[in-house]
Amino acid sequence: MPSIILDPGHGGRYSGATHGSNKEEEITLDIANRVRFKLIDVGASPVYQTRYEDEDFGGVDGNDDINKRVDYVNRTFSGYGALISIHVNTALGSTGVYWYDGSKATEYERTESRALANDMNLELFGVGSVWTEDWAILRDTWESCPKVLAEIGQIDDEWSEDYYREAIAQRVTDGILRYFRRYYPI
Template identity: 30%
Template sequence: MPIIVLDPGHGGTDPGAIGNGLQEKNLTLDIGLKVQKVLEDNFVVDVRLTREADVYAGLSERADYANGLDAAYFVSLHHNAGGGTGFESFIYPGSAASETGRRQDVLHGEMMNFYSTYGLRDRGQKEANFSVLRETAMPAILLENLFIDSVNDTNLLKDPIFLTGLANAIAAGIAKALNLKS
């Protein structure tokens, strides 16, 4: 059974982005736990999280965890900040033509099918030299799910129905990208 590692960004003493009454670390964990449940309830898959509580985990520690499990896919969950709105995803620079890029196409596309029903902006499929993307030995992706400092975005991120839809979209995209068995 394939192992998928979900990586809820930040945690413990590192809250990540903060704004509009939300902390990135709490949202990433909430969404990670939801995605884990949807995947394990519907597919033949073993889903692990790099953290399952509000604790700090170093970036190398997160990659080492996935490498030690020989995971099939590493999906890092984050929320953006800095003035903007919408969704973007990142893979390691130069990997667009590889399996990593093919999976980004599939997962990003599934997520935009969901986001577009809310009129949210596609900021694109991007590349970045993030350590969790660089240090993981398997295909990896980092998802920036909307902006913590956008009132429009956080109104959605506070809506349980929206969060359930988002978790379902992430799970569906991962399942499609890895062709998981029901």
């Protein structure tokens, strides 16, 4: 099966949402690492990440850093089969897995992104969804493939508990596998 790109949101100077000792940049990286190992365990390799450390992409502010992140993806990866950006929302923010439905996406990309978002939402939150967002990491990455941004929870959830992180990572993994099992025997 094709490679999967996991994109842990934020990092470096741009830490994202915080609540007490919970920091979005740290949680997204930890969840991505867990999901990568789980996917590799079931033979869904190769799996790559946009970052493996607490680092940013050299942007002069948060928005510019996202554009630099997009540039990095376009420079570094091609031919991948899915891109999954992982975020944790603020305490008042919405959770859910979102896809881009705009004119920069091919019809294939829109159809498959919606399917991946639906499968991940079913595993993470127990509901299928048609939620869309116009985010650069989905819109401006060049590859025509399923791409979603997952707000996997809120920053004041139980991220200090290992069992909680493990449960969420398993649900993210199960959502990705639910999608790929439509096409591959994994």
